[in-house]
Amino acid sequence: MRIWLSRPHMSGEERKLVEEAFDSNFVAPIGPMLNRFEAEFAEYLGGDVHCVAVSSGTAALHMALRLNGVERGDTVWTTSMTFAGGAFPLIYQGATPVFFDLCPESWTMCPNLLEESLEKAAKEGKLPKAVVPTDLYGQSCDLDRFEAACAKHGVALVIDSAESAGALYKDRKAGSGGDASILSFNGNKIITTSGGGMFVSKSKEMADRARFLSTQARENAPHYQHETYGYNYRLSNISAAIGVGQLHVLDERATRRREIFGRYKAALGDIAGVTFMPSPNWSTSTNWLSAATFNPEEGPLEREKIRLTLLEREIEARPLWKPMHMQPLFDGVEYVGSGLDERLFRDGLCLPSGSDMSNDEQNEVIGVIQGLAAA
Numbered sequence: 001m002r003i004w005l006s007r008p009h010m011s012g013e014e015r016k017l018v019e020e021a022f023d024s025n026f027v028a029p030i031g032p033m034l035n036r037f038e039a040e041f042a043e044y045l046g047g048d049v050h051c052v053a054v055s056s057g058t059a060a061l062h063m064a065l066r067l068n069g070v071e072r073g074d075t076v077w078t079t080s081m082t083f084a085g086g087a088f089p090l091i092y093q094g095a096t097p098v099f100f101d102l103c104p105e106s107w108t109m110c111p112n113l114l115e116e117s118l119e120k121a122a123k124e125g126k127l128p129k130a131v132v133p134t135d136l137y138g139q140s141c142d143l144d145r146f147e148a149a150c151a152k153h154g155v156a157l158v159i160d161s162a163e164s165a166g167a168l169y170k171d172r173k174a175g176s177g178g179d180a181s182i183l184s185f186n187g188n189k190i191i192t193t194s195g196g197g198m199f200v201s202k203s204k205e206m207a208d209r210a211r212f213l214s215t216q217a218r219e220n221a222p223h224y225q226h227e228t229y230g231y232n233y234r235l236s237n238i239s240a241a242i243g244v245g246q247l248h249v250l251d252e253r254a255t256r257r258r259e260i261f262g263r264y265k266a267a268l269g270d271i272a273g274v275t276f277m278p279s280p281n282w283s284t285s286t287n288w289l290s291a292a293t294f295n296p297e298e299g300p301l302e303r304e305k306i307r308l309t310l311l312e313r314e315i316e317a318r319p320l321w322k323p324m325h326m327q328p329l330f331d332g333v334e335y336v337g338s339g340l341d342e343r344l345f346r347d348g349l350c351l352p353s354g355s356d357m358s359n360d361e362q363n364e365v366i367g368v369i370q371g372l373a374a375a
């Protein structure tokens, strides 16, 4: 592969920080870099939140569900169009998912559907234990409406902001909302710790509890004392050193990804049948991945044709997430919506979006697609 969908993009500072961590001999799951990463990230998110760095976004979400009271047999409402790591933790907790559709103005979980469904569920005494909207491809969900609707019905709200580090919802940083939020620093995300994630909450108590659970639930005693079970989920001090360096360039990376999205849109947006991910006025997306749909009934382009032609040129592009309610794993699970996510999956493609991609490389991608449109 010559041009990747999204790959790690180091600034150079990470190497120095890792060396510093080595020199201090904190080659362990805790240490000064980990504390620094959490403190600097909390400050980045606005200062009124507490951060707990863990080994993955999936791990962070698992703990967020548990800490918000999700237990075996509970129902959790979540976005159907998401990555599996956003849905698997529901299974870890033994919860029953209900999958929700997106809305056309943002391609994030539909707040209209949520509000209607909560009203109905409240009347029937069937409220979910938690709601987990996903911030898709760098775009925050309509946070105010989710927070208001969940607060009205006393339902926990956990935001899966794994894909939206660096984004804004109005003037709030993505990853700081709800009762808890989670972020991912997997290798393909906008910044990476070579695998990692963050649990974020305004509640210090909940964050302290997450820190406790992520380090094997060791009670305060000289021997190993356990009153509940925990996880080995803490991020290593070495990975955190990479994270500190990456955090320092997060805004720069977001700016570059927005630029890439803008260039694709300017070059391809006027072709019949092509629709780029919308930008509602409350959202400043990072455009982590440049997503668009290519409707073959309305224009000359067809998703698979584009994907395979790019692949022949060693250029990686991928369909949008396959909705969870279409996955064999979730056969028979309840779905609320009208299939916008199914249509986005059918016609949608994520184009190469790495912040280290040059304009020349992007022009090559654009040229291939323009060539197909003209053929």
Ligand SMILES: *Cc1c(COP(=O)(O)O)cnc(C)c1O
Pocket (backbone or CB within 6 Å): 055, 056, 057, 058, 059, 082, 083, 084, 085, 086, 087, 134, 160, 162, 163, 183, 184, 185, 186, 195, 196, 197
């Ligand atoms: C990446 C991702 C996750 C999981 O994060 P990991 O760090 O890979 O475990 C969860 N939800 C969404 C929406 C993601 O994109």
